[in-house]
Structure formats: C-alpha cells, structure tokens
Amino acid sequence: MKWVPRESLEKRLAQALKRAPVTLLLGPRQCGKTSLAQRVAGRARAAYFDLEDPETPLNSQTLALNLRALKGLVVIDECQREPALFPFLRVLADRRPLPARFLLLGSVSPELARGVSESLAGRVTHVEMEGFTLGEAGPEHADRLWHRGGFPPSYLAPSDAKSYHWRLDFIQTHLERDLPGLGLRIPAAALRRFWTMAAHLQGQTWNASELARSMKTQEGTAQRYLDVLTGSFMLRQLQPWFGNLGKRLVKAPKIYFRDTGLLHALLRLRTQGELRTYPRLGFSWEGFAIEEVIRRLDADRDCYFYKTHGGAELDLLIERGGRRYGFEMKYADAPATTKSMHVVMEDLGLAHLWVIYPGSRVYKLSEKITAWPLDRIAGLEL
Ligand SMILES: Nc1ncnc2c1ncn2[C@@H]1O[C@H](COP(=O)(O)OP(=O)(O)OP(=O)(O)O)[C@@H](O)[C@H]1O
Ligand SMILES: [Mg+2]
Structure with missing residues (x-):
C-alpha cells in the first residue's frame, strides 16, 4: 500500500x-x-x-x-x-x-x-485522530475519499469492490469484537439494525421515540445504541446551538456518520456511480463536508447547527473568540445566496458565512458571504 x-x-x-x-x-x-x-x-x-x-x-x-x-x-x-x-x-x-x-x-x-x-x-x-482528510488524500481525490471514506485500507484498496468488502468486514468486527472487547454487552444484530437505520437518518434531527418505534424497542435502548456508536467514533451527534435569541429552537442533535465510507457500505452503494444516483446523496455530501470543516478548524468542541421552528437553518456554526462563523453545505455547481442565509446572518450576527460547495472557484456572494470549494478547504481560515 x-x-x-x-x-x-x-x-x-x-x-x-x-x-x-x-x-x-x-x-x-x-x-x-x-x-x-x-x-x-x-x-x-x-x-x-x-x-x-x-x-x-x-x-x-x-x-x-x-x-x-x-x-x-x-x-x-x-x-x-x-x-x-x-x-x-x-x-x-x-x-x-x-x-x-x-x-x-x-x-x-x-x-x-x-x-x-x-x-x-x-x-x-x-x-x-480519524481516517485520512481531504488535505492528506489530496483534493484531486475528493470523490474517491467521499465514496470510500478515509480509513487507510478502504481508501487505498486496489478496487472499489475490495474497499467495499473491507468496510463490511470492519462493521462486522466492530459489532462482534471491538465493542464487546470494551465490555459493552449489546446484541450485535440489533446494533447492526440500528446502525443501518442511522444511515437513512444521515443529516436528520434525532428522534428517539420514532426510531425506537420502528425498531420495536424502548426509547432508552435506541438512545444507548446512539451513544455507543458515538462513543466509538462511528457517529457524530452535532448539537443544536442553544443561545437565547427569543426564538423557538430545535433542541435535538443531528446525526452524521463520521466516515462516509461506512455510510455508503451500510447503504450498499458499492461504486461512485451508485452513489451519484442515490436520491439522498446531498445528505451524504453534507456530512462529508461538515467533517472536513470541523477537522480543518479543529472545532470538535465548539461546533453546532442552528435551526428554528420558523424554518431558518444553518448546517454548521462555529463559535470562537466570542465570534460566530457559519457554514452552509451546498451540493450544487454554483450556489447563490438564499433567504435563509440572510435570516441566519441576521439572527446570529455571523462574522462570516461560507457556502461550501463541490466546485473549484472561490467567489463572493455578498460582503460577508463567500462561496468556497470543498477542495480548497486547506486554505480556509476563520
Ligand atoms: N499514512 C498511511 N498511509 C498508508 N497506509 C496507512 C497509513 N496509516 C495507516 N495505514 C494502514 O492502515 C492500516 C491500519 O493502520 P494502523 O494499524 O496503524 O491503525 P490502528 O489505528 O493502529 O489500528 P488498530 O486500532 O486496529 O490497532 C494498516 O494496514 C496500515 O498499514
Ligand atoms: Mg494499532
């Protein structure tokens, strides 16, 4: 390798x-x-x-x-x-x-x-640490990193098929050996079912009772499964921003896979072609971009999303040095500003908002809003 x-x-x-x-x-x-x-x-x-x-x-x-x-x-x-x-x-x-x-x-x-x-x-x-980032893999390999994820043996596998099978084995080993090895007694089959359901919830706000209902289990059990997979670095629970603006805010976390390769394995998306035609690929890309931004800015401890019941929404909010920075992930060729962006700028008093997208050109959308290619994430500074 x-x-x-x-x-x-x-x-x-x-x-x-x-x-x-x-x-x-x-x-x-x-x-x-x-x-x-x-x-x-x-x-x-x-x-x-x-x-x-x-x-x-x-x-x-x-x-x-x-x-x-x-x-x-x-x-x-x-x-x-x-x-x-x-x-x-x-x-x-x-x-x-x-x-x-x-x-x-x-x-x-x-x-x-x-x-x-x-x-x-x-x-x-x-x-x-986690698997490879875009900075390590090189921006020219962004599609491969997105599809296969960053675990070295998956990313570097000689073919998509080998990478896919490595990830399936990894998932099985994690369920049957790694977690029990940490002293966690959880039935592997139930946790696998939960993990697969979580793949369909990528980028959604967490609803324990709904998930428990579809798994025919208790709410506490669903919560525990979520916490176990979060603790073993498989999932991220992005927390809602909780400041007081006098607005009704969504209070449940959003769920993302930390490694999109494992997400795609559970969704049975074996090739980049299958990923391209997946109806919910926007959520997969959003999670990929969010992880990259968080790791680039070392923001694990100060990252949130923002969502009001009124419909204003921001994918990622980073608070640092008393200032707030926003990130919107847009899987589009040439994103423009939206009404929600302006509302969020205003609500949160953002110092700047970056619209991260899969293109190649940095361009200004307004004084404080910049479109920024994911490929150039290494150059992004607050
Ligand atoms: N920078 C790298 N470039 C290429 N291959 C790598 C790199 N880092 C790790 N690998 C490969 O990835 C696999 C896992 O690496 P390693 O054993 O260091 O991980 P680990 O986190 O210690 O795993 P474990 O928790 O199972 O002990 C190995 O096959 C290794 O050769
Ligand atoms: Mg080791």
Whole structure:
C-alpha cells in the first residue's frame, strides 16, 4: 500500500508530547494510530510496547520494574489492555526532572478516556485522530475519499469492490469484537439494525421515540445504541446551538456518520456511480463536508447547527473568540445566496458565512458571504 503522509497530525502529536508528560492518542480501530506512533517513535528512538502482544514484557507483574528504568519517549500501544498502568504512570509522570514521557495508544472508548483522565488528571493531554482528510488524500481525490471514506485500507484498496468488502468486514468486527472487547454487552444484530437505520437518518434531527418505534424497542435502548456508536467514533451527534435569541429552537442533535465510507457500505452503494444516483446523496455530501470543516478548524468542541421552528437553518456554526462563523453545505455547481442565509446572518450576527460547495472557484456572494470549494478547504481560515 502506498504511504500517505500525515504531516499536520504528526505536528499536532509532537506539540502534545511537549505539552504534557503523558499523551493519549485516541481514534477508531484501523485509522492509523500504530503507524503514526511508530514513525514518531522511530525518529525519537523510543521504547515501544504493544500490550496486545502476548510476549510483551509489560504485564501487571513486571510493569513497575520495567517502566521505571526507561528514559526518553515510551510508547504503549493498546493501553486499554492493562488498567493497572494508569495509577502507576501517575507516579512516573510526577518525577522531576522528568526522565521519560509516555505516548499511550487506544481505540476510542469513553470509558478508557475517562479512566485515564481520572487517574492522570493534570498530567495527560489528548490527541484524537480519524481516517485520512481531504488535505492528506489530496483534493484531486475528493470523490474517491467521499465514496470510500478515509480509513487507510478502504481508501487505498486496489478496487472499489475490495474497499467495499473491507468496510463490511470492519462493521462486522466492530459489532462482534471491538465493542464487546470494551465490555459493552449489546446484541450485535440489533446494533447492526440500528446502525443501518442511522444511515437513512444521515443529516436528520434525532428522534428517539420514532426510531425506537420502528425498531420495536424502548426509547432508552435506541438512545444507548446512539451513544455507543458515538462513543466509538462511528457517529457524530452535532448539537443544536442553544443561545437565547427569543426564538423557538430545535433542541435535538443531528446525526452524521463520521466516515462516509461506512455510510455508503451500510447503504450498499458499492461504486461512485451508485452513489451519484442515490436520491439522498446531498445528505451524504453534507456530512462529508461538515467533517472536513470541523477537522480543518479543529472545532470538535465548539461546533453546532442552528435551526428554528420558523424554518431558518444553518448546517454548521462555529463559535470562537466570542465570534460566530457559519457554514452552509451546498451540493450544487454554483450556489447563490438564499433567504435563509440572510435570516441566519441576521439572527446570529455571523462574522462570516461560507457556502461550501463541490466546485473549484472561490467567489463572493455578498460582503460577508463567500462561496468556497470543498477542495480548497486547506486554505480556509476563520
Ligand atoms: N499514512 C498511511 N498511509 C498508508 N497506509 C496507512 C497509513 N496509516 C495507516 N495505514 C494502514 O492502515 C492500516 C491500519 O493502520 P494502523 O494499524 O496503524 O491503525 P490502528 O489505528 O493502529 O489500528 P488498530 O486500532 O486496529 O490497532 C494498516 O494496514 C496500515 O498499514
Ligand atoms: Mg494499532
């Protein structure tokens, strides 16, 4: 497989390693955590341990002895395997001067993140990663990235068919092995049904009771399924903006797949041609564009959508430094302004609104509204 450089991710990781004695690199299965850490480790001549390796010298008996002696960078892969590690790392992170820094890798699990944060409060920094972005894949490969998604083995597969089958296997493994491995006892068949239904809800506001009804289950169960797939980085719940403007706002989150490749696999869209004729492809593209904007602007913690019962709507709202920025995703050749855009500009007092679209030209729609090609997302700054 061809190697795809991930420079800005490497830079983020290097900065994190300088910031705190312990760095936690989290991301879904197969997104490239080990590959990234091995490059960083190679350059830093780091000690590398994989706790999934049955021969690892780091088990609960030998942990203390082996780790205490190490200097420089120490990488511990699949760290969720050994919970005894975390309280012990706290002791090691408090030594002064600091002889060693630790990079921990794990597949996403809220439990893991919480366990680590609690044992290592004030000593740990998080870096989150996912599959390839458009910046990494290159804008000329936007259609392929959209259709196949960003997991390296899917994106780089030699054919659409191989990519599709890799994604189907990934979904099955996630249901049958990864989630149970995190201690979550959820029937795989029911969760698969939920996940497939979620594919048809891409870009819609979440309605637990409706979903529970169609699955013939309880509302709480549907909510739990949603939370599990969100926690394992499969889905994003984009939250509604909740400021007080004296308007009636929609209060439920919107649901998006974080990886459009998995969305398309569940929808059985095997080829780019099948995607092009999919009646709801606009929702798929919207989710793809939203993920790209959020990752480009590192906006995971300050992103929302905006929707009033009066019908005004904004796909993505980012609040930063006391200002509000808007993004509308338009799957169209040459989008123009709409009435809703002007209403939203006014309602929210947006500093700027970008209309993200699949074309190639940046152009002004008004003083504070710019049409911006998704392909040029790397150049977008607030
Ligand atoms: N930058 C890259 N360019 C090309 N291929 C890559 C890149 N990063 C990862 N891969 C490939 O993607 C696959 C998954 O990568 P890796 O094992 O690093 O992921 P991971 O997140 O550690 O997965 P797991 O959670 O299953 O341990 C591997 O086949 C790897 O070779
Ligand atoms: Mg790994």
